[in-house]
Amino acid sequence: MTAEKWKIHSDTRMFRPPFLALIILSGVTVAYLMSYQLPFLLYFLSAKRQLRALSVGDTSLVLRVRQKNIPANLDLQKEALTAMNLALDMDLQGKHNKALKLFQHALNLDPMHADILTYYGEFLEKHEKDITKAEHFYRKALFVCPNHSRALVNRERVLPIVEEIDQTMYNQIDKKLNLLYKVPQNHPGLRRMKKEAYFLHIYHTNAIEGNTLTLSQTRAIVETRIAVGGKSLVEQNEVLGLDAALSYINSTLLGKVGSLTLEDILEIHRRVLGYVDLIEAGRIRTTQVFVGDFTPPASKEVPQLMDDFIDWLNSREALQLHPIEYAALAHYKLVIIHPFYDGNGRTSRLLMNLILMQAGFPPVTIKVEDRHIYYNVLQQANEGDIHPFIRFIAECTESTLDEFLLASLDNAASVIPQLSVNKTRSERITHIENTEKDNEI
Template identity: 60%
Template sequence: MPLVEEIDQRRFNVIDSKVRRFYQIPDSNPGFRRAKIEQYFRHIYHSNAIEGNTLSLAQTRSILETRLAVGGKSLLEQNEVLGLDAALRFLNSTLLRGHHTTITLSTILELHRHVLSFVDPSEAGNLRHTQVFIADHNPPPPDSVLDLMNELVTWLNGDQLSDVHPIELAALTHWKLVYIHPFYDGNGRTARLLMNLILMRAGLPPAIIKLEDRQAYYEHLKTANEGDVRPFIRFIASCTERTIDEYLIAAEPHQIEPEVQRLPSEPSVVKLELPEPYSLSWSAWPFALSSIPTHKPQPPSASRRPIRYAELVDPIELPQVIYLEG
C-alpha cells in the first residue's frame, strides 16, 4: 500500500498531466534547448552547494567549460564539481542504457566512486568501516551497513513496488540511502543521483533540490527518520513539479506541439542528448530529453508506468579531464 493518501495521489495526477505537456515540447524549441543546458549546470551547482560547497553557479559552469581552476576557491570544492560531472557522465553512458535495467549494490557503489573520484579516491566506491555522526541522526553501525544496503537493493527491485508512483519510489530510495549513510562522505550527492536515475527511467526529468530548499530538505529528512516519510515524499514531488514547470515556462513563448503529434504511441525512451564537442555548449552535456521508440521491458525499480524507459547516449569525444589538484 503506497504511503501517500488520496490528496497526494491527486498531486501526482497533476504532475503526470504536466509531464504530458512536457512531451509536447518539440526538441527544436529554442527556450527548451537553453533550459536543458542550464539545468545541467544547476544540478551540479545545487547538489554541491547543499553540502556546503561555496562555488557560485557561474564558477561551477566555468570549471566545467574550461577544465581550469578558478581563483580564490579551494581545489577540494572545485574537484567536487568534477566529481559530480563524472558521476553524471557515468549515469549518461551506462546506468540509463537498456541493458542496465536493475539497480544493484554495484550500481550505487559505482555512482559513489565517480562522485568522490576527484576528492578522495581511497574512499570512493567503498562502504564505510567506521561509525559516523551527523546532526539529528545516528546512522547504523558500520558492521550492519552491507546488510542494510543489500536489503535496500532487494526492496528497490521487488514486485511490491509495481503500483508505487515513481516520485514516491525515488523519494523513498533517497531517504533510505541517506538514513543508512553507507559512505564516509558523498551520501547526499549519491542519494540525489540515485533518485534522479529512478525518475528519469520513469520518463520524468531529473529533479533539482535547490540551495534555498536546504533547510526544508533536512527538516523533512529528520521527520522521515523519526517515522513519518510522507512530508519528504511531498517535498520531492514539489521539487519534481518545479523542474517540469521550469521547462514548460522556458518553452512557453515558443510553439508547443499538439499532444497527438508529440506523445509516443509505443514505449519510449527518455534520452539525454549531448551537444557536439566544441560547439558553443559542448561541455554542458545538458539534460536534454526526447522520445524515441523502444521495446525494452521496464523493471519494477524504474516505474509503475510501462510506457517509458530511460536511456542516454554516449558522450562524443569527451575532453580530457584535468585533475585540479595535480
C-alpha cells in the first residue's frame, strides 16, 4: 500500500469515530424532538382539521381564529394551577378578595385552562351573583374541553337562567321599539335624530378604524362636499365612501329581506372603498391578510366561505332569530371571513345595520369610546362564546333607541323611568324586572 493510499485510509479511519458519534447524536436528537414535539404537532394538526371542519353555516359561531389553543407552557400551567388551588383555599377560608386576585392571576397565566375557567365561573356565581359571566366561563371551558364534566353540569344548570335574562333584554328592547313606532314620522325631534344618527354612524365607524376627523368635520364633508383643511384626503374620502354606502343601502337594499346576494355585499364594499382604493373596491381579496394575531382564512377558501355565508344569511334558521342576534351574527361571520383586503369592519357594521333597519330599528352606532369593549367581545367570540358580542350589540341597540326616544318623547322620563342613556343594561333590566313583579302583584 502506498503512502498516499495509507494517508487517505488513515484519514478515513481517523474520522470514522466522530462520524459515528454524529449519527448517534442525531438519532438521540430526533428521538428527543419526537417525544416532546410529536404531541404538539398532533395537537396542531388536529386543531387545523377542526378549523377546516367549521362551516359558516353554523349559526352559533364561526371560528377561523387566533391559534390560541396551542398548549400552554408547562411551567406557566403549573404556576397557574397552583394559583387556582390557592384561590380555592382562600375561598374556603372566607378570604374572597385574595381568592379573586389569585383566580385572575391564574387566568392571566393560562387563560384557556378548562379547570381554571370552571372554578372561576363558580366563584363568580357564588360571590358576585353574576350568572351571565359565570356561564361565559363554563362555555369557554367547554370550548377548550368539550367533555369537561364539571363545566357541563354547571352550564346545564345556569343556561335556563341566562336564556331568561337574554329574553328579558330582548323584551325590553322590543318594548322601546314599539314606543318609537308610535312617534309620528314628521315629529321634529325624530327627524332631527334620524339625520344625526346618519352622521354618527359615519363618524364612529370610521373613528373605530383610526380616522381622526371629528363629528363636525364629518358632517361638513357629507353636507358640503368641501375638503377640510389640515386633514388627509384619504380620511375625507373614507367619509364620502360611507355616505355612498349608506345611501345605497337606504335606497336599494332595505326591501330585500331574506334575499341578499353576494353582489349586494360587494356593492356595499365597492362604495365603502370607492373613493379610497378603486382597485380593491368591491373585489374579493386574492392574497392572505393578517390582522394583529388573527389570521383570516386563506384567499382560496374565501369564495366558498362567502357562498356558505350568503346561504346562511337567507336561511329560515337565520331569519327566525331575533333581529339583534341575527344582525350580530352576520356582522361577526363576515368580519371573521375577512373577504376584502380592506374595509371589512366597516362593511360588516353596515351589513349589521341593514339587517336591523330591515326589522324596523334605527341605525345602531358602535361608539369609538367603546372600541376596546367591541374588540374584547369579538375576541371572546373567537375564544368560543359569541354571546358577549351579541349582548354588546343589543346594548348598543338599546342605547340608540333611548337616544331616539329621548329626542322624540317630551315626557320620555315619566313614560319609561328606566329610560336613560347613562344607565347600564343591567340597571335597565333590573328596573323592568321589578316593574313586572309590581304589575303581577
